Amino acid sequence: MSDGEEDDPCHACGESTTDALSRTVRLSVDRSTIDTQRLCPECFAEWIARYEEEMKNERAAGIDDDPDSEIIVD
Ligand SMILES: [Zn+2]
Structure with a gap:
């Protein structure tokens, strides 16, 4: 069991997701980020x-x- 930063949970389902698999979605309006979500592939x-x-x-x-407004996917 590790509490490393790369194992943050998916914001939607709460399952722990590694950086390699996760996607970070940033929703930005007027060049300021209004929403950031870390999501598992599903x-x-x-x-x-x-x-x-x-x-x-x-x-x-x-x-x-x-x-x-735009969405940015890391
Ligand atoms: Zn998920």
Whole structure:
């Protein structure tokens, strides 16, 4: 059992995930980071799918994408 920093848990499911497998997603608006999530591969795939679905819905509803918002995946 180690409490090394590379074994931080996934923010979504709480399972411990190594740096090699995890993805860190940063959501930024106006160049400031508003949300950072460390996710295991499964939760990352779900997160991206949900995000894309939301973007699609917003576009369908006529809401313009905020040009200053972006997601960064490390
Ligand atoms: Zn997870």
